[in-house]
Amino acid sequence: MQTANTDTAHESVPETASYDLHDVTRRFGSGSSSVEALRGVTLHIADGEFVAIVGPSGSGKTTLLQLLGAMDRPTSGSIVCRGRDLSAMSDGNLSSLRLTTLGFVFQQFNLVPTLTAQGNVEAALAPAHRGRVRAESAARLLAMVGLLNRRSHLPSQLSGGEQQRVAIARALANDPAIILADEPTGNLDSTTGQEILDELRTLSEQRGKTVIVVTHDPAIASSAHRVIRIRDGAVEE
Amino acid sequence: MFYVSYALSELRRRGGRTFLTALGLAVGVMLVVMVSGLSTGLDRAQATVLKPLTGVGTDMTVTRPIRLSTSGGGVFGRLSPQERNALRQENGGGRRFDFRNLKPGKHFSIDRFVATSQLSFPGSEVTAVGKLSDVALAAGSLTLTDTHVSGTVPKNLPQPGSGGFGGRFGRRFGGAPPGGGFNGPRSINFTTRTVTGIDIAHPDVAPITAAQITRGHGLRSSDGAYAAVLSTNYASLNGLATGSKITVDGKAFHVVGLASSPLGGTASDIYVPLSTLQSLAGYRGRVNALQVRATSGSSVSSVRHEITSSFKGAQVTTAADLAKRVGGSLSTAKKIANTLGRALEIVGLLAAVLIAVLLTLSSVAKRTREIGTLRAIGWSRALVVRQVSLEVLVQSVLGGIAGALLGLAGIAVFNATGMRLQATISNPSTATSPFGFGRFFQGPGTSTVPTTVHVTAPADLSILLLAVLLAALCGLIAGAIGGLRAAQLRPASALRSVE
Numbered sequence: 014m015q016t017a018n019t020d021t022a023h024e025s026v027p028e029t030a031s032y033d034l035h036d037v038t039r040r041f042g043s044g045s046s047s048v049e050a051l052r053g054v055t056l057h058i059a060d061g062e063f064v065a066i067v068g069p070s071g072s073g074k075t076t077l078l079q080l081l082g083a084m085d086r087p088t089s090g091s092i093v094c095r096g097r098d099l100s101a102m103s104d105g106n107l108s109s110l111r112l113t114t115l116g117f118v119f120q121q122f123n124l125v126p127t128l129t130a131q132g133n134v135e136a137a138l139a140p141a142h143r144g145r146v147r148a149e150s151a152a153r154l155l156a157m158v159g160l161l162n163r164r165s166h167l168p169s170q171l172s173g174g175e176q177q178r179v180a181i182a183r184a185l186a187n188d189p190a191i192i193l194a195d196e197p198t199g200n201l202d203s204t205t206g207q208e209i210l211d212e213l214r215t216l217s218e219q220r221g222k223t224v225i226v227v228t229h230d231p232a233i234a235s236s237a238h239r240v241i242r243i244r245d246g247a248v249e250e
Numbered sequence: 251m252f253y254v255s256y257a258l259s260e261l262r263r264r265g266g267r268t269f270l271t272a273l274g275l276a277v278g279v280m281l282v283v284m285v286s287g288l289s290t291g292l293d294r295a296q297a298t299v300l301k302p303l304t305g306v307g308t309d310m311t312v313t314r315p316i317r318l319s320t321s322g323g324g325v326f327g328r329l330s331p332q333e334r335n336a337l338r339q340e341n342g343g344g345r346r347f348d349f350r351n352l353k354p355g356k357h358f359s360i361d362r363f364v365a366t367s368q369l370s371f372p373g374s375e376v377t378a379v380g381k382l383s384d385v386a387l388a389a390g391s392l393t394l395t396d397t398h399v400s401g402t403v404p405k406n407l408p409q410p411g412s413g414g415f416g417g418r419f420g421r422r423f424g425g426a427p428p429g430g431g432f433n434g435p436r437s438i439n440f441t442t443r444t445v446t447g448i449d450i451a452h453p454d455v456a457p458i459t460a461a462q463i464t465r466g467h468g469l470r471s472s473d474g475a476y477a478a479v480l481s482t483n484y485a486s487l488n489g490l491a492t493g494s495k496i497t498v499d500g501k502a503f504h505v506v507g508l509a510s511s512p513l514g515g516t517a518s519d520i521y522v523p524l525s526t527l528q529s530l531a532g533y534r535g536r537v538n539a540l541q542v543r544a545t546s547g548s549s550v551s552s553v554r555h556e557i558t559s560s561f562k563g564a565q566v567t568t569a570a571d572l573a574k575r576v577g578g579s580l581s582t583a584k585k586i587a588n589t590l591g592r593a594l595e596i597v598g599l600l601a602a603v604l605i606a607v608l609l610t611l612s613s614v615a616k617r618t619r620e621i622g623t624l625r626a627i628g629w630s631r632a633l634v635v636r637q638v639s640l641e642v643l644v645q646s647v648l649g650g651i652a653g654a655l656l657g658l659a660g661i662a663v664f665n666a667t668g669m670r671l672q673a674t675i676s677n678p679s680t681a682t683s684p685f686g687f688g689r690f691f692q693g694p695g696t697s698t699v700p701t702t703v704h705v706t707a708p709a710d711l712s713i714l715l716l717a718v719l720l721a722a723l724c725g726l727i728a729g730a731i732g733g734l735r736a737a738q739l740r741p742a743s744a745l746r747s748v749e
């Protein structure tokens with residue numbers, strides 16, 4: 014188990030740490046009905062790591078991933094992502110952090126149903142890129158996941174594995190340093206799941222991205238550099 | 251472009267919802283277009299009715315109506331003895347048609363002038379009013395009803411002399427229409443017509459202005475004393491045109507022009523120079539209406555006050571007063587358009603906005619995961635608000651265009667029906683003349699004959715533009731509400747919500 018650095022320590026080496034979590038708790042609700050989904054999580058994740066987060070259902074994996082993804086704020090404790098303290102950032106700054114630094118892959122793919130494969134990738138490019146550049150980038154990303162010939166298909170016209178590859182292309186749209194995935198193979202058969210896993214591993218090994226995957230899949234867990242086990246909201250690495 | 255095509259694809263997917271939102275706005279906008287078109291049409295119709303009354307450049311008309319008030323000593327209570335006398339004289343106190351010298355079989359032609367509901371006043375009042383501050387111009391006019399009787403005295407009258415015929419005639423005169431009481435209707439020709447004397451020196455404030463002249467020209471001093479302008483109605487009824495001669499009180503007048511028959515009120519059949527009428531009718535130096543132009547529109551009320559306080563028994567009628575007195579189906583329609591129509595507009599628009607808001611909110615609720623995902627991949631709150639607003643805006647503008655077209659179609663249908671409404675200008679002193687003539691004579695300005703106006707609702711591009719803008723505004727309201735609701739959705743709902 015890694016010990017948390019002090020704030021001054023990681024400021025001196027900001028680019029080497031994707032995450033530094035110190036005593037993070039997340040409580041849902043209040044009073045007698047409150048649930049403490051995370052209790053005192055302290056964690057360091059270096060740049061370029063391929064991390065699997067595992068644990069029984071309800072142990073707090075998704076809650077942790079949301080905090081890492083700047084989609085949620087901890088009840089207490091601090092989260093520093095690449096040198097920036099998330100708890101001190103405005104909603105707008107968190108949005109742009111999600112846009113530029115983080116990429117998400119969801120269990121249910123979460124493609125916009127009315128947009129084509131191309132459109133879905135462009136949705137992630139649109140806030141920062143315009144016109145021709147955007148369309149060309151989207152095409153290049155789709156080509157990278159092998160789906161250029163499916164660019165004008167709607168999600169409903171794609172298989173689960175294809176949808177997840179579109180989602181990976183979308184996650185990579187702004188060339189983020191960190192990819193976060195919540196059970197990316199949970200809705201896929203084992204062969205397709207393996208393909209997605211290979212994609213993620215390539216991102217980590219060949220492109221130096223930090224990949225953090227929440228999973229029940231032992232195949233993913235075994236191919237990860239590091240496995241973080243969570244039980245009852247606490248890390249037991 | 252991405253955002254627009256995203257919005258369009260979203261609207262296409264939720265076609266039913268889009269249609270309902272657009273339909274709601276279309277109905278609201280259609281109501282606005284139709285009601286405002288109709289109400290503009292009614293305003294224009296009213297202006298058409300009022301224009302000849304108000305005249306060009308005349309701000310107010312001063313008359314001295316007969317008031318049957320019990321206070322102040324009756325009709326002439328506040329007047330000087332000389333004035334009372336003059337009025338009694340001119341209103342036929344002792345005058346009669348003088349038939350005494352007529353022999354059976356002899357042809358006769360007699361004119362008799364009376365002013366009934368308006369009392370006359372000396373021309374000096376015109377000068378006095380003209381000297382008031384804020385009065386730019388003042389000119390007097392005299393409008394009289396000319397009863398013209400001509401024909402041949404019946405041969406078998408029992409007693410042609412000693413006033414017997416005159417007395418009997420006089421009685422019939424105020425009652426039933428003439429003709430039936432005489433032996434052979436062919437023998438007596440009985441007409442009444444209104445004659446107005448105009449101050450030629452002040453054509454700008456005359457009861458008939460250059461704008462009303464349709465043929466020939468208005469009265470000029472160069473035409474001499476015996477020139478006349480006829481109303482087109484009167485001219486066509488009597489087969490007269492410019493160049494014709496018309497006989498008034500035995501004098502031949504040369505017709506120099508025709509004037510479009512003024513709608514609604516102070517329509518006269520014949521216009522002649524004021525001094526000519528005054529001497530023919532025995533109204534020397536007297537007028538019974540005074541047209542006044544104020545130095546500016548803002549001084550109208552102060553001029554009115556000055557006149558009423560200095561001129562006994564005067565009634566000042568301004569253009570605004572006339573507008574208030576327009577009655578008949580036109581004013582009823584205007585009232586309906588202004589109350590029910592406005593209410594309909596507001597209710598329609600509010601309902602449209604409400605429908606749009608509710609549908610947008612429910613669509614946002616159904617898109618929790620989609621919107622959460624957009625937030626998760628980096629869309630800011632502002633961007634989400636903008637996107638939702640854009641979607642609603644597109645629907646609204648489509649609805650607005652549809653509504654405007656429907657409204658224009660409605661207006662076209664309305665105009666095609668050729669709706670005609672009637673307007674009457676009621677005179678506040680509609681009292682029966684105290685001189686026994688009853689309703690037979692109507693004084694100037696007492697038009698009880700309704701004027702028919704064709705109401706056409708205008709349909710122009712500006713209404714279309716306004717309608718679309720209005721719909722867009724409604725859309726922006728609904729879009730902002732829906733968008734703000736969407737922006738409240740946490741990005742975490744991308745991971746949590748089940749679809």
Ligand SMILES: Nc1ncnc2c1ncn2[C@@H]1O[C@H](COP(=O)(O)OP(=O)(O)OP(=O)(O)O)[C@@H](O)[C@H]1O
Pocket residue numbers: 041042048049050068069070071072073074075076077
């Ligand atoms: N928004 C919320 N409100 C209340 N409780 C919540 C909320 N989100 C999560 N929880 C609770 O927090 C705990 C952890 O939930 P979380 O979704 O992180 O578990 P998980 O490890 O992802 O489980 P699974 O493997 O089934 O996805 C659970 O007990 C859950 O009920």
Ligand SMILES: [Mg+2]
Pocket residue numbers: 074075076195
């Ligand atoms: Mg989970």
